[in-house]
Amino acid sequence: MSSTTYREVFAVPAFRVLFLSRSIAIAADTLRIVALSVLVFTATGSAWLSAVTFGIGFLPQVLGGALFGSLSDRLKPRPLIVGGYAAECAAALVLALLPLPTWACLVLVAAVAVGTPVFNGASSRLVADVLTGDAYVLGRSLTSMASGGAQLLGLAVGGVAVGALGPQHALLLTAACHLGAALIVRIGLADLPALPSAGGGAVRQSWSTNATLLADPWVRRLLLLQWLPSAFVVGAEALMVAYASTRGFPAAAVGLLMACSPLGMLVGQLVIGRLVPPDLRTRLVAPLVLLLGLPPVAFAFDPPLVVCGALMVASGAGFAYSLGLQRAFVDAVPERGRGQAFGLLSTGLMTLQGVGPAVFGALASLTAPRWAVALAGVTTVTTALLVPPSRFLLDPGAVNTGRGKEAHDGQHAVTRRGAHVPDLDTRTPQPAGGAGAEGDRRPLG
The missing domain is CATH 1.20.1250.20 (MFS general substrate transporter like domains)
Structure with a gap:
């Protein structure tokens, strides 16, 4: 039996904030996929375009991870994560309220997806900062379970919402969920500092670090x-x-x-x-x-x-x-x-x-x-x-x-990450310590 319990993991304030906000965001992402796929199919009658819509938020993440991945460490995590959820909210509002052509809808979703690896990376880094040893593994287990549950909920609610409200109003619900996730992080997470930068431009550092990791x-x-x-x-x-x-x-x-x-x-x-x-x-x-x-x-x-x-x-x-x-x-x-x-x-x-x-x-x-x-x-x-x-x-x-x-x-x-879980009071800024002087993963992942 593991010596660490889920209760002990949830006792860490920063983890609670990140867990709740990300679970809401995943459910909202799933709802957006269902609603936008229906919207595109209704407008075009094309099964292929509907399928492309379903996956348009995945492939552009390659660009974001390759070019801007270092921003996960170079920028302060709270505004970075809040900005990511706010961008998702704004995109959903635009999709719901403006009569965009199909190609413009797909470009908008793809553009927002470019930033997903950046703020997801910052969130995952914080999880590894505040959870050590087996607590980190249990935290990852919880986030994986929440991801599966949120996707099931998003699929279930998505079908009902689209049927009852129509795809545009369902997208407004998506925007509200992302706004809620952003507010949870803004209010509940301490304004922790960024990690010391190695210098150089963000793109160059992103390429260099990715090359080092893959080598x-x-x-x-x-x-x-x-x-x-x-x-x-x-x-x-x-x-x-x-x-x-x-x-x-x-x-x-x-x-x-x-x-x-x-x-x-x-x-x-x-x-x-x-x-x-x-x-x-x-x-x-x-x-x-x-x-x-x-x-x-x-x-x-x-x-x-x-x-x-x-x-x-x-x-x-x-x-x-x-x-x-x-x-x-x-x-x-x-x-x-x-x-x-x-x-x-x-x-x-x-x-x-x-x-x-x-x-x-x-x-x-x-x-x-x-x-x-x-x-x-x-x-x-x-x-x-x-x-x-x-x-x-x-x-x-x-x-x-x-x-x-x-x-x-x-x-x-x-031990290098710290023999104790740092007391990250989510209302009071703390040093990025607890991990020595260091500052985390998949989709909640």
């Missing part, structure tokens, strides 16, 4: 382990509509199948995050990656609807594999560029989750949905080969890199 074999391996399985499985999930159609399942089955994976993710995060000891989590990374990928393989055999749902629940539970990587990732990245590191992680997750459905959707059109779903599962299973021995995940000094050696020769990274 490190250990950091690159941990990034790929968090990017690839998710991208492959999301590719399988994106085919549930086509798969249900080819099987002749009732219309209600589509929503059921799409909800099963987030449900499994909630259960997996709760069980692995709360009931499994920290050292065992690292040993379960490879088995959980297999659990993530093996159930979709069974779709090749066209199982009954109930079995399909159970398979997707089981696969969703496998997402908990990422909990065994969290402390290793925090230990591996440099303190001064930690915000950008989490922005890079978020950028890769969002980008590849946009690419995965496109790739496996193309395969489905060439073969059949069941074979594409099964292949997505097979490719997920192969990523288990990337999982390192658990001793490397438990002890950063065992990794033969400069940072690992530094942490091992000096002090363990958890």
